Amino acid sequence: MPNHNIIDEVQINNLLQTCNKTDNQIIDDILQRALELNGIDLGDVAYLLNIEDYPNLEKLFDTANKIKEEIYGKRLVLFAPLYISNYCSNNCMYCGFRVENKELSRRTLTIDEIKDETRYILSQGHKRTLMLMGEHHKNCSLGYFIEAIEAVYSVKDSKGSSIRRINLEIAPLTDEEFKKISLVPIGTYTVFQETYHRETYKTMHPSGNKSDYDWRISTMDRALENGLNDVGIGALFGLYDYRFEVLSLISHAQHLDRKFNIGPHTISIPRIRPATNAPASQNIPYQVSDRDFRKLVAVLRCTVPYTGMILSTRESIEMRTSLFNLGISQISAGSRTNPGGYKQAFAKMEDESQFAMNDCRSSGEVIQDVISQGYVPSFCTGCYRIGRVGEDFMDLAKPGLIKLHCLPNALLTLKEYLIDYADDETVKLGDTLISTEIENIPQEHTRNKTIQYLQRISQGERDLYF
């Protein structure tokens, strides 16, 4: 697939140059349109990305906050990553797993080790995991990966809980491979383009399968043509001008929406972190400042109001906290980025990790903090399990109907967490939050049913959802 169908570099550069006036009236009109929750067009996005002055930035943040509140309310979905192999034949200049990092201890987890890691993730209260690995056809094949998925689902902890949803972030697959993996019960399949800027892409990916820009950017087309129906995209911020990357992410989302009537379920916005023997992570070509990072999150929230936005532990506690208000809807917690890392604790992380984390708190600490700030940690996996994915999900999400399910499901899964995994302090804070948030369920019928479900959970039932 020729790249120009998806990313039009000339158009994006033109927009960035022409839509660069800080005209209060123009910005006010765009933000007013954004509040209608139908998204805004690429020119509008360029204007917002070019905001430099404090008063307009504040207006942008305020608008993003209103949109976040309107669509997502106070819920925040939680997940934990599960790295199963750090072998990789690619040479991404920013990544600790790159083939030229000869100092990295490489390993692919055995099925038993994967089950051990799953037990640890479950013991932290998680129900949703994101499975990742490098790209190495000999040491981590697709067949092995499918076995690994089955192994994760097979584990039950002492509370009778198991992982209810596995999302994937693995190298782009072929048509045949997508057909195979579409037969396995997975959630969202995510691949980051890293940078949408072709020239930069070339220098950052000098060898290996990943050096082919067109192969990577056409991944989601192949996925949706071959049986998958739930995909996520992302860019690695710091490789090129963040404004170019945001306009490209939106162009990519619009392309998928036009062609398949399924936009991306999620957009991820990782910023580069230090990694061993990865030159572009030590000397970041286009470092994104904290202020610009907040701006880009707010712009994305205004532009694709119904698309989930994921933030990882690459960001600091302070940054994560400040972005909940501006549009983040999913976060990872208590993460390890080395295979086997949950069992080993922190001892060997330095040697085998993909990159250094910033928020190193345990899941329990993150969850208690999230609750203290008035957000509802959600372990919900309802949509995927009822089959509310792909077009069906979009049909509900676009008119704003999805929130009718999300808040009740968030409260039900939080209640399970409080009973099964939380310490006394978190239980106190969590139960108070549940009582307050029940009142925010708009429909009386659903509110009453949620109260009944909460009672049934207190009496020992699990996995009740709408």
Ligand code: SAM
């Ligand atoms: N290996 C597969 C691939 O590259 O598509 C799977 C994903 S890889 C394990 C996860 C993601 O980590 C990459 O897509 C990249 O964006 C990100 N990453 C790599 N090095 C990083 C670094 N130094 N800091 C932050 N994120 C990094």
Ligand code: SF4
């Ligand atoms: Fe391998 Fe992915 Fe790291 Fe690139 S980003 S070196 S493909 S693990």
